[in-house]
Every structure is written in C-alpha cells, then in structure tokens.
Amino acid sequence: MKLTIKSWTGVATWRWIANDENCGICRMSFESTCPECSLPGDDCPLVWGVCSHCFHMHCIVKWLNLQTMNKQCPMCRQSWKFNIH
Amino acid sequence: MSLTPKSVDFNEIWPNLRSTAEAVITLGNVNRSDWSTRFSDVYTLCVAHPEPYADRLYNETKQFLENHVQNMLATRVAPGPCSTSSVNGEPDLLQRYYDAWTEYSQGVKYLDNLYSYLNQQHIKKQKISDAEVVYGNLSSDTMEQMEIGELGLDIWHIYMIKNLSDDLVKHILEDIKADRCGSPEITPNRVKVINGVVHSFVQVRGYKRTGQLKLYQELVEFPLVMASADYYDNEAAKLLKTCTVSQYMEEVIKILEEETKRAKKFLHATSMWRLRKQCEDRFVNRRLDFIYSECKDMVSQEKRKDLRNMYKILKPIADNLKSQLIHTFLDHIKNEGLETISTLSGENIHIQFVENMLKVHQKFHELIADVFENDSLFLSALDKACASIINRRPGDRQPCRSAEYVAKYCDTLLKKSKTTEAEIDQKLTNNITIFKYIEDKDVYQKFYSRLLAKRLIHEQSQSMDAEEAMINRLKQACGYEFTNKLHRMFTDISLSVDLNNKFNNHLKQENIDLGINLSIKVLQAGAWPLGPTQVVIPFAVPQEFEKSIRMFEAFYHKSFNGRKLTWLHHMCHGELKLGYLKKTYIVTMQTYQMAMLLLFESCDSLTCKDIQSTLQLNSETFQKHLQSLLESKLLNASSESLEGNTKIELNFDYSNKRTKFKITSAMQKETQQEQIEHTISAVDEDRKLYLQAAIVRIMKSRKVLKHNALIQEILSQSRVSFTPSISMIKKCIESLIDKQYIERTPNSGDEYSYVA
Ligand SMILES: [Zn+2]
Numbered sequence: 117m118k119l120t121i122k123s124w125t126g127v128a129t130w131r132w133i134a135n136d137e138n139c140g141i142c143r144m145s146f147e148s149t150c151p152e153c154s155l156p157g158d159d160c161p162l163v164w165g166v167c168s169h170c171f172h173m174h175c176i177v178k179w180l181n182l183q184t185m186n187k188q189c190p191m192c193r194q195s196w197k198f199n200i201h
Numbered sequence: 202m203s204l205t206p207k208s209v210d211f212n213e214i215w216p217n218l219r220s221t222a223e224a225v226i227t228l229g230n231v232n233r234s235d236w237s238t239r240f241s242d243v244y245t246l247c248v249a250h251p252e253p254y255a256d257r258l259y260n261e262t263k264q265f266l267e268n269h270v271q272n273m274l275a276t277r278v279a280p281g282p283c284s285t286s287s288v289n290g291e292p293d294l295l296q297r298y299y300d301a302w303t304e305y306s307q308g309v310k311y312l313d314n315l316y317s318y319l320n321q322q323h324i325k326k327q328k329i330s331d332a333e334v335v336y337g338n339l340s341s342d343t344m345e346q347m348e349i350g351e352l353g354l355d356i357w358h359i360y361m362i363k364n365l366s367d368d369l370v371k372h373i374l375e376d377i378k379a380d381r382c383g384s385p386e387i388t389p390n391r392v393k394v395i396n397g398v399v400h401s402f403v404q405v406r407g408y409k410r411t412g413q414l415k416l417y418q419e420l421v422e423f424p425l426v427m428a429s430a431d432y433y434d435n436e437a438a439k440l441l442k443t444c445t446v447s448q449y450m451e452e453v454i455k456i457l458e459e460e461t462k463r464a465k466k467f468l469h470a471t472s473m474w475r476l477r478k479q480c481e482d483r484f485v486n487r488r489l490d491f492i493y494s495e496c497k498d499m500v501s502q503e504k505r506k507d508l509r510n511m512y513k514i515l516k517p518i519a520d521n522l523k524s525q526l527i528h529t530f531l532d533h534i535k536n537e538g539l540e541t542i543s544t545l546s547g548e549n550i551h552i553q554f555v556e557n558m559l560k561v562h563q564k565f566h567e568l569i570a571d572v573f574e575n576d577s578l579f580l581s582a583l584d585k586a587c588a589s590i591i592n593r594r595p596g597d598r599q600p601c602r603s604a605e606y607v608a609k610y611c612d613t614l615l616k617k618s619k620t621t622e623a624e625i626d627q628k629l630t631n632n633i634t635i636f637k638y639i640e641d642k643d644v645y646q647k648f649y650s651r652l653l654a655k656r657l658i659h660e661q662s663q664s665m666d667a668e669e670a671m672i673n674r675l676k677q678a679c680g681y682e683f684t685n686k687l688h689r690m691f692t693d694i695s696l697s698v699d700l701n702n703k704f705n706n707h708l709k710q711e712n713i714d715l716g717i718n719l720s721i722k723v724l725q726a727g728a729w730p731l732g733p734t735q736v737v738i739p740f741a742v743p744q745e746f747e748k749s750i751r752m753f754e755a756f757y758h759k760s761f762n763g764r765k766l767t768w769l770h771h772m773c774h775g776e777l778k779l780g781y782l783k784k785t786y787i788v789t790m791q792t793y794q795m796a797m798l799l800l801f802e803s804c805d806s807l808t809c810k811d812i813q814s815t816l817q818l819n820s821e822t823f824q825k826h827l828q829s830l831l832e833s834k835l836l837n838a839s840s841e842s843l844e845g846n847t848k849i850e851l852n853f854d855y856s857n858k859r860t861k862f863k864i865t866s867a868m869q870k871e872t873q874q875e876q877i878e879h880t881i882s883a884v885d886e887d888r889k890l891y892l893q894a895a896i897v898r899i900m901k902s903r904k905v906l907k908h909n910a911l912i913q914e915i916l917s918q919s920r921v922s923f924t925p926s927i928s929m930i931k932k933c934i935e936s937l938i939d940k941q942y943i944e945r946t947p948n949s950g951d952e953y954s955y956v957a
Pocket residue numbers: 139140141142143144149150151171172175
C-alpha cells in the first residue's frame with residue numbers, strides 16, 4: 117500500500133426530510149421554525165403523521181388541541197396518528 | 202397642710218409668697234420648708250372658699266415678673282452712662298444680657314415648679330386644645346392665661362428683648378466679623394456668650410407650638426446672612442486680584458469649612474445651610490467664569506489636585522452649572538481614546554484595540570473614583586465618551602470595525618495558547634466592558650459565531666469551560682436571544698462526542714473494522730454560520746472511505762428519524778500514511794487533498810483532466826487543492842497550467858525532517874477583506890429580515906399607524922442589538938408595500954394600514 121487513510125474527521129449538517137417545503141399549518145418553511153420559536157432544529161422539531169404529512173410539532177399540537185371531536189390531519193382529514201417509526 | 206378649701210385672706214398670704222418668688226427667680230437661697238409652705242400657699246389660694254383667688258394670684262405674679270424684668274433691664278443690663286462695649290474689663294452689653302438671661306431663664310424654670318398647682322389645675326384646664334387652635338374660630342388676641350414658665354419667657358421678650366434687640370444684634374454681628382478676621386478678643390468664653398445670647402432668642406419662644414424660630418430668624422439670621430453676603434463678595438473680589446485659579450479654589454474650600462464651623466459655633470443649627478448657600482453663591486456661582494478659565498488645561502493635564510478641588514466646590518451647585526467641567530472631561534477622554542486607537546496597525550490590531558480601549562476606560566474609571574467621588578454625572582460622561590469612540594466610523598463610507606475587533610480579541614484568547622486559564626478568564630471579563638459599548642451588537646454576534654464555529658469544528662479551543670463561560674457572559678449582557686445559536690453550536694459539539702462513542706460501540710458489537718479512525722461532527726443546519734460555502738460542492742467520495750461514511754449514515758438514520766445528513770467536505774480533514782517514500786510519513790490534510798493523493802495508489806502519474814473528472818470537482822476547487830499539493834512538494838506538475846493533459850506525478854524524492862505534519866489547507870485563501878465583506882453583508886440581510894418581521898408584527902397589532910410612530914416603535918424594538926438607519930427602515934416599508942403586507946391609507950400620505 118502506497119497510501120493508507122489513518123483517520124478521518126468529518127463534518128456534516130442535518131436537516132429535516134420533509135415531503136413539502138412549508139408547514140401546512142403556519143406556512144413557514146421547514147428550514148426555519150414555527151412562529152413561536154426562533155431557532156430551527158431540535159428546539160422546534162418536525163413530526164410526521166401516519167398519513168405521511170409533516171408539520172412543526174408545535175403547530176400540530178396546537179391544532180389538535182383546537183379539535184374538540186375527532187382529531188384529524190389538517191391536510192387530508194384522515195384521523196391523526198403520530199408516525200413513530 | 203390641709204387640703205380642705207377654706208376661706209383665706211389673699212393679702213395675708215401673697216407678701217410671703219412674693220418674697221419667696223423673688224428669691225427663686227434670682228436663684229437665691231430658699232430652704233425646703235419655705236418652698237413647701239409656698240407650694241401649698243399656691244394651692245390654698247387656688248381653691249379658696251367661697252371665691253378662689255387663682256386669677257388674682259396670676260395677675261399679681263404677672264405684675265411681679267414684669268417689675269422684676271424691668272428692674273433687671275434698668276439696673277443690670279441696659280447701657281450705663283459710659284458705653285455699651287467693654288471698657289476696663291467691665292462686662293459689656295452682651296455679657297450683661299447673657300448673665301441676666303442665664304440667671305432669669307433658670308429662675309423662671311424653678312418658679313414654674315413652685316406654681317405647679319396653678320399651672321396644672323387652673324391654666325391647663327382653660328387652655329385651648331390643639332384641635333381648637335387648628336379648627337377653631339378663636340381670634341389670636343384672646344387674652345389667654347399662660348403657665349408661669351411661659352409667662353416669664355413672654356415677659357422677658359416684651360420688656361427685655363424688644364428694648365435691646367437692635368443693640369444686641371449690632372454687637373453680635375460685630376463680634377462675628379471680628380471672629381472672621383481672627384480677632385483675639387473672640388475667646389472661647391466670648392463665643393459661649395454670643396452663642397447664649399443668640400440661642401436666648403430661640404429659647405424665649407420655645408414654648409410655642411409653631412414658629413419657634415421666627416424671632417431668631419428675624420433678629421439674627423436674616424441680618425447676618427445679608428451682612429455675610431457682602432463680606433463674601435468682598436473677600437472673593439480680593440482673592441481674584443491675587444490668586445491663580447488653583448489658589449482661589451483652595452482658599453474657597455478653606456473658607457467654606459471655616460464658615461461652616463463658625464455657623465456651628467455661634468448660630469442655631471438650622472442656619473448653617475443658609476449661610477453656606479450664600480457662601481457658595483458668592484464664591485462659586487458668581488465666579489464661575491474665573492473658576493472655569495483654566496478648566497481645559499487642568500483637565501487635559503489631569504491635574505488631580507485642582508480637579509478634586511474644583512469638583513469639591515462645584516458639587517453642591519446645580520448640575521447645569523457643572524456641565525462645563527463635565528463636557529471638558531468628556532472631550533478629554535474622547536481625544537485620548539481616539540488618539541490611542543487611531544495609530545493602530547499590523548496583525549494584532551484587534552488586540553491593541555481592545556487593550557488600549559480598556560486602558561483608557563480603566564484609567565478614567567479610576568480617576569473618577571479618585572477625583573470625582575464616583576459621581577454618576579462623570580461616570581455617564583465616561584460611558585458617552587467610550588461609546589462615541591468605539592462606535593465611530595473612520596470615514597463616511599467605511600464601516601466601524603470595533604465589533605469585529607472585539608470578536609477577534611475573544612477568538613485570540615479562546616484559541617489554544619500558552620496563556621493561563623485564570624488570565625484568559627480575567628481578560629474575557631474585562632473585554633465585556635468594551636463589548637457593552639458596541640452599538641452594532643449583531644455585527645459582533647456574526648463575527649463571534651463564525652469564529653466560534655471555526656474553533657469548534659477545527660478543535661482549536663483552549664478549553665470548553667472557557668468557551669461556555671464566555672457565552673454565558675454574553676447571555677448575561679444581551680439576553681438569551683442573542684446567544685441561543687451559540688449555545689446550540691456548543692451543544693452540537695458535545696452531542697457529537699456522544700454520537701461517536703455510540704457509533705464506535707455499535708461497530709464493536711457488530712464486529713466491524715472500518716480500518717479508519719472515524720470522528721464525525723454533526724451540526725444542526727441553521728444554527729451554524731457556515732457562510733456562502735454552505736452550498737454543496739459536487740464531489741465523488743473516494744471508495745477508500747465511502748464505506749465508512751455509509752456505515753455512519755445508516756447508524757445515524759436509525760438513531761434519528763426524518764433527518765438528512767449533508768457532508769461539508771471542504772471542512773473535513775484526515776490523516777494519510779505515505780508508504781512510498783524512504784521514510785513513512787503521516788500527513789494531515791483536507792479531504793479533497795486526500796482524495797487527489799489517493800488516486801496515485803494504483804499509478805504514479807495522472808493528467809489533470811483525469812483527476813478532475815474522477816473526483817467530479819468543479820474547476821475552482823480542483824485548481825485550489827491541486828495547487829496546494831504542488832506547493833507542499835508531495836506532487837510535481839509537468840507545466841504551470843493545471844489543465845488538460847498537464848501531467849501530475851508523485852514526488853518520490855520527497856523528504857521532510859518531521860514524520861508527522863500538516864500541509865497548508867486550500868480554503869484559508871479567502872482573503873480577510875472578503876471574509877469581512879461576507880460578514881457585513883450577512884448582517885445587512887439579517888437586519889432587513891428582522892426589520893420586515895418587526896414592521897409586520899407592529900402593524901398587525903396596531904392596524905393603522907403614522908409613519909413617525911412606526912419608525913419610533915421599530916427603533917425601540919431593535920435597540921438591543923443594533924440601530925437601523927432610517928433609510929433602511931424606509932426601504933423595508935416600501936418592500937412590504939410592494940408585497941402587499943401593508944398599504945398607505947388613502948387619505949394621508951404618511952400613514953400605513955395593515956392588509957389582512
Ligand atoms: Zn408550522
């Protein structure tokens with residue numbers, strides 16, 4: 117072997133994989149936060165429904181709290197269930 | 202003694218009582234049994250049957266006291282045939298009055314005791330209650346009987362003081378004047394006499410409910426203050442003729458102290474501040490032009506003694522009259538500060554800037570404590586001066602660099618160095634003093650976060666504790682909003698340490714050996730200021746470590762759902778072992794450099810075209826990194842132009858004294874100027890977004906707002922982190938009108954309304 121890699125220090129950034137660019141509830145980009153937050157990422161996480169729609173967690177929780185009878189996805193009106201992989 | 206009321210003969214009892222009263226009032230000898238008999242005589246007369254003699258007793262006693270005082274005046278006090286002043290050791294008027302008063306005032310007290318029964322049972326009962334005085338409709342001339350002690354004082358006022366006051370006051374003023382000239386006649390005993398006479402005017406009114414001081418003020422205080430004002434004026438005029446400003450101030454301080462002592466010595470305590478005010482007015486307020494005439498020199502040469510004296514005499518006067526000293530002082534700080542930072546140059550300009558400014562601040566802070574008693578007016582002048590120096594733009598079109606310097610100063614301290622932790626800590630704390638004066642805190646934050654990112658990614662920090670302490674200091678100064686991205690960056694690094702541990706455990710469990718020592722930092726996009734280079738450059742990862750990256754990604758996705766990783770290869774680096782030379786070398790280099798060298802595993806020579814197309818790099822990145830490898834001499838090129846068929850070969854003759862080293866990275870070639878420009882323009886973008894969001898927020902809640910009111914609201918909201926220019930605010934308003942968030946109201950040109 118002429119050349120061997122001893123070690124490698126890698127730098128990567130992470131962002132959410134959302135199937136849309138914006139949150140369907142607050143219309144803000146998933147790259148940024150819900151209207152209540154200022155720092156994207158862990159502090160203002162995204163969540164997915166079983167229906168595959170994605171929202172800011174803060175937005176969907178607020179939305180669900182407003183629904184008195186049956187809790188539905190605001191996009192497809194299917195009953196909302198968190199998709200816990 | 203018998204307590205039953207009986208009929209008595211007033212004329213029989215009164216002469217005895219009267220002669221005892223005479224002995225009491227002259228402080229003569231009264232034996233105990235006489236005192237008791239007379240004491241009960243007073244009682245007997247007051248309760249006499251069928252007709253009590255209380256009123257008659259009162260009137261006879263009053264008559265007796267009037268005669269007594271008139272007699273004292275005529276025989277003992279009033280100016281004799283010769284003169285009113287002391288001749289041949291004979292007591293003068295003041296002394297005679299003092300002696301008479303000392304005896305009489307004491308005697309009256311005893312007499313008051315002898316008449317206790319009359320006072321308690323007869324007079325107190327008919328006395329008007331306090332409530333009646335306040336609400337009552339009693340005219341002041343109601344003939345009211347007084348307690349005997351009070352009566353005695355009142356009689357002294359009417360028959361003694363009224364007759365003598367002009368002469369007495371004349372002598373008092375003369376003596377105080379003599380005392381000012383240091384006359385030896387004003388002995389401690391003389392002081393006691395004057396003080397006694399002066400206070401007799403207060404004591405004689407002491408029984409009154411209100412206005413006890415009125416007589417004293419009319420007789421002594423007012424004429425004395427008037428006479429003193431003339432005296433001070435004269436003295437000030439005399440001093441002006443002979444003194445320098447410096448000497449004058451010393452004299453004035455001495456005179457002020459002496460006059461205060463003098464007031465204490467001769468006068469009632471309430472007069473002291475009136476006299477002092479007059480003294481300050483004549484010596485200071487009315488001579489300000491003179492006092493200020495050398496102010497500029499005294500300040501610029503920092504003559505502490507003079508300044509201390511000037512402050513001492515200016516302190517009690519109104520703030521606006523001190524403004525000249527304060528302004529001169531402020532200008533002096535500004536001049537010195539600007540001078541100390543205007544000559545800076547070279548690599549360490551940021552260190553010189555902060556340390557020189559700190560020196561200026563510390564010096565004047567100390568001076569204010571030493572000379573100006575930490576007066577808040579001077580401390581705020583220091584603040585104003587520092588803010589103006591620190592936020593000054595060197596020219597109209599040049600930006601102020603202070604925020605950048607202060608951020609870089611922190612960077613220098615926080616980077617690995619030989620400085621001790623305690624010293625770094627102290628310097629960072631001091632640095633906050635300068636930081637607080639920066640108006641464009643957002644610019645500072647941008648620079649700071651970029652430098653912090655570099656330190657964290659490239660592991661250049663001296664200590665993580667020091668990093669965290671600094672972020673906490675900033676949080677304390679500017680709040681959570683200001684530092685939350687910094688905190689986030691910090692957290693990402695420690696999360697990454699955990700993540701790497703977990704990944705290595707996972708590999709062990711699965712019995713996987715990657716052959717590479719992998720260390721990965723995963724950063725949260727959005728929290729890190731990774732700048733314009735965040736755009737991902739296309740790159741074909743060499744298969745030598747592609748597998749390792751895949752393993753890590755798979756592990757990461759299993760641990761964190763819904764997240765996507767983007768590799769920032771321009772920030773990655775690694776160690777490559779070179780086994781084809783005489784010695785074995787371990788070289789630290791960037792990923793792109795590594796990828797290029799790895800292509801030579803299977804051959805010794807490649808064309809530029811081959812390298813670039815295999816790695817799929819854009820030409821700028823390709824050129825920069827290849828150039829850096831050629832400069833390191835690990836590779837040789839057949840031609841200067843690095844394109845097409847230019848041949849690149851391994852340099853088999855390469856040698857280095859060290860077997861472990863690092864080659865220069867290619868990315869650092871972005872010039873300082875470019876970095877600064879990038880940062881400034883990023884700040885500008887952030888400001889526009891901030892302002893637009895603020896305008897929308899304000900208009901949404903207020904619905905309709907005048908232009909000026911809107912501007913004021915915005916300015917007050919943005920103050921914490923920066924001061925926007927009015928033109929920038931206007932541009933943001935215009936762009937929001939274009940985007941139809943807000944509109945101008947139809948009836949007024951300078952009013953906006955929110956478009957729902
Ligand atoms: Zn949302």
